[in-house]
Amino acid sequence: MTLLAQHGWGKTLKITKALGSGSIGGLILSPRDETPENAAAVLESIAGDHPDATRLFDPLFHAGQVVPANVGKLPDYSYYRPNLARRDFIGASKFAGYAADVLGFQYTLNVTSLVAPTIELVNFGDSSAQIALQLADASSTHHASTDDKRSLLLSFLINENALQSLDELDAFLDAITVMNADGYYLMMSRASSTHNALIEPSRLAALMYMVYILRVVNGFDVYCGYSDLIGLPLHAAGATASACGWYGTLRRFTFNRFRKSKGGRRPRPRYLSTPVLESILISEMDQISQAGLIDEFISGTSYDNDFRTKLPFTVAWPDEDAALHHWEALAAKVNEIESLTVDDALKKLVDWIDTAEAIRSEAEIGGVQFEPPSGDHLDMWRLAIQQFREMAELT
Amino acid sequence: MNIHEVNAETVDRHIPDLAPTAFIGAGGQKRVFKCEYHGETWALPLIVVSDNPDVTLDGADSEFGLNSDQVIARLRREVEIMRKCDSPHLVKMGPMDVTPVKIENLSILYFLEEYIDGDDLKHIMTQDRMPIDQIKDVGVHVTRAIDALWNCDPSQQIIHRDLKPANVMRRASTGEFVVLDVGLAFDLLDESISHPGQVPGTTLYFTPDQLDHTRKRQMDFRTDMFALGVILYEATTGKHPFYSTSMSTMDLFKSILHAKPKPVRDLRPDAPNELEVIIMRLLAKKPHLRYRTCESLLDAFDRVDSRGDT
Numbered sequence A: 001m002t003l004l005a006q007h008g009w010g011k012t013l014k015i016t017k018a019l020g021s022g023s024i025g026g027l028i029l030s031p032r033d034e035t036p037e038n039a040a041a042v043l044e045s046i047a048g049d050h051p052d053a054t055r056l057f058d059p060l061f062h063a064g065q066v067v068p069a070n071v072g073k074l075p076d077y078s079y080y081r082p083n084l085a086r087r088d089f090i091g092a093s094k095f096a097g098y099a100a101d102v103l104g105f106q107y108t109l110n111v112t113s114l115v116a117p118t119i120e121l122v123n124f125g126d127s128s129a130q131i132a133l134q135l136a137d138a139s140s141t142h143h144a145s146t147d148d149k150r151s152l153l154l155s156f157l158i159n160e161n162a163l164q165s166l167d168e169l170d171a172f173l174d175a176i177t178v179m180n181a182d183g184y185y186l187m188m189s190r191a192s193s194t195h196n197a198l199i200e201p202s203r204l205a206a207l208m209y210m211v212y213i214l215r216v217v218n219g220f221d222v223y224c225g226y227s228d229l230i231g232l233p234l235h236a237a238g239a240t241a242s243a244c245g246w247y248g249t250l251r252r253f254t255f256n257r258f259r260k261s262k263g264g265r266r267p268r269p270r271y272l273s274t275p276v277l278e279s280i281l282i283s284e285m286d287q288i289s290q291a292g293l294i295d296e297f298i299s300g301t302s303y304d305n306d307f308r309t310k311l312p313f314t315v316a317w318p319d320e321d322a323a324l325h326h327w328e329a330l331a332a333k334v335n336e337i338e339s340l341t342v343d344d345a346l347k348k349l350v351d352w353i354d355t356a357e358a359i360r361s362e363a364e365i366g367g368v369q370f371e372p373p374s375g376d377h378l379d380m381w382r383l384a385i386q387q388f389r390e391m392a393e394l395t
Numbered sequence B: 001m002n003i004h005e006v007n008a009e010t011v012d013r014h015i016p017d018l019a020p021t022a023f024i025g026a027g028g029q030k031r032v033f034k035c036e037y038h039g040e041t042w043a044l045p046l047i048v049v050s051d052n053p054d055v056t057l058d059g060a061d062s063e064f065g066l067n068s069d070q071v072i073a074r075l076r077r078e079v080e081i082m083r084k085c086d087s088p089h090l091v092k093m094g095p096m097d098v099t100p101v102k103i104e105n106l107s108i109l110y111f112l113e114e115y116i117d118g119d120d121l122k123h124i125m126t127q128d129r130m131p132i133d134q135i136k137d138v139g140v141h142v143t144r145a146i147d148a149l150w151n152c153d154p155s156q157q158i159i160h161r162d163l164k165p166a167n168v169m170r171r172a173s174t175g176e177f178v179v180l181d182v183g184l185a186f187d188l189l190d191e192s193i194s195h196p197g198q199v200p201g202t203t204l205y206f207t208p209d210q211l212d213h214t215r216k217r218q219m220d221f222r223t224d225m226f227a228l229g230v231i232l233y234e235a236t237t238g239k240h241p242f243y244s245t246s247m248s249t250m251d252l253f254k255s256i257l258h259a260k261p262k263p264v265r266d267l268r269p270d271a272p273n274e275l276e277v278i279i280m281r282l283l284a285k286k287p288h289l290r291y292r293t294c295e296s297l298l299d300a301f302d303r304v305d306s307r308g309d310t
Helices: A014-021 A036-049 A061-065 A092-107 A127-144 A160-164 A166-176 A201-217 A228-236 A282-290 A319-338 A342-365 A376-391 B008-014 B068-084 B121-126 B132-151 B221-237 B249-258 B273-282 B294-302
Strands: A002-006 A026-029 A054-057 A113-115 A151-159 A183-189 A221-224 A241-244 A270-273 A278-281 B019-027 B030-037 B040-050 B099-103 B106-110 B118-120 B168-171 B177-179
Touching: A002 A014, A002 A054, A002 A319, A014 A026, A014 A036, A014 A319, A026 A036, A026 A241, A036 A054, A054 A113, A092 A113, A092 A127, A127 A151, A127 A166, A151 A160, A151 A221, A160 A166, A160 A183, A160 A201, A166 A201, A183 A201, A201 A221, A201 A228, A201 A376, A228 A241, A228 A319, A228 A342, A228 A376, A241 A319, A270 A282, A270 A319, A278 A282, A319 A342, A342 A376, B008 B019, B008 B030, B008 B099, B118 B121, B121 B168, B121 B221, B132 B177, B132 B221, B132 B273, B132 B294, B221 B273, B273 B294
Parallel strands: A002 A026, A002 A241, A026 A054, A113 A151, A151 A183, A183 A221, A221 A241
Antiparallel strands: A270 A278, B019 B030, B030 B040, B040 B106, B099 B106, B118 B168, B168 B177
């Protein structure tokens, strides 16, 4: 299991530092935020310095569905198709063309696996699922026709609402488990703009089930993009790797990433506290410190010592340190469940949830006021784990 | 006349080129004879398309819902695929293509296929308890047959759809298991569903995929894997995983769709754990819970210790 950097705008030295410290195992590069020349150079440089690092290039083909779009440097890429509409998916030759163009570009890059194009899958039983399957199939066929021996990851961007129909998910899994691929790159398109870790239990259970079926039962590699903390239950279900970036838009996928920004305030600084499985506000850390409970919330990374000795609001917490801390803290949790069976990993996860709830209760009794919906995800995860166990017959 | 009244003498009268020597088996709307053709021994299956005297084999609708031309075309197409599939575990087609014949009121199709000298698995299972190494052979050989069918022509992947012990023969000379009736398992020729309360052979080997009337799922080679799971469960334990005496067809279907069979080792403690894992996984209700490829199933059989646990 590996934690990967979900690359985006403003990478500075974060990725190389995190690769150097071993808290991430690679990256998923975003063409929206690098020119084609820079993308190639970034991948070459990482391959040179960290030859074992996982290097993926997410073509972001699905960004072409957004109109009007704010897609950064994507138009510089020859494979990019703006204003994608249904008419663009009529005829087998079009699918073959998209697959050839998207994969053709990646063959020139120093990536460890190829990522197939996809569009947002709104419902497992509708035309978007058919288009996504045809893109996957065309990619598989194209890759098999080349001499490139690198592995192919078929890609699916699944709207979280689609995960509510289990019958259709089953039929979809029946279809993709016999596809000719080495693995899957899965992303969940989120509707909500609230907390990253909040997710309706049945949807999380369904996504865990999908990961479990693909990875544990059928032996495919499964990479889960834009996962952040939700990556933990996905790792427990067997995911090969999860990815997390440094901005909110790189930790949870929404199409807002490709829409023109309406402006707004800068996000308030947060601290990933793995004991409570949550990114909490620095202002909340202040209350925790005053309640004398800071040690229970500290994740124990190489970036967070000052929180033990100073009042949290006085700690210098630049974005880069916050991002490096986030990866290091998350990777430590991923490593803890890395070698466990699914059953044991789920038990460990429930144990973490129990601990997080106990720590939060203690803090609340001590007068700490968390800003809603802080902590609400814990019960949701617990329920999701129970539902997943039933679906996977791991009870 | 019905198909069961057709004997070697009748066949000899209507198909004079062949010399049927013995009746060797029957099932559904089919009857099979051993025969001599150009000095060699072959199996001669006769398949009834209709028993309506007004139906002809020149394209009129058959009572089973398909135009007889379509039935012939389908048979010929699948016989052609059989010719392409080169596997020692699939019955070989003979030198005579699908040919129509009218025997009194019966509209019949016949052809020649390899004659296999040996017992079928249904018969073998009624004898002594099968040894683990022989059960493993059944698993490996039938999996190879499923694989050969699915992969012999990428443009026309086919599934058997009627795997059952009566369709698996053990070649006496080599001990190899061979799958019969490939591609001939037309649902339209099986009258089992139209007789509630009765449980003819094929129905016992229906799969959840075939019973999914929402048609959301497309069948693939994993449908045959489920039927193989039923066969292996029976061969190992002596019991059917879903059927018990006096069960109605509807109860059987419900059981196939929803019941979890008793673990294999509860019924046969000396069966190796790896074999139990394979059988129970093959019997999973959802295809994506079975094996992703025949190759991965064969790898799993490789790990079975044929000596058993005791």
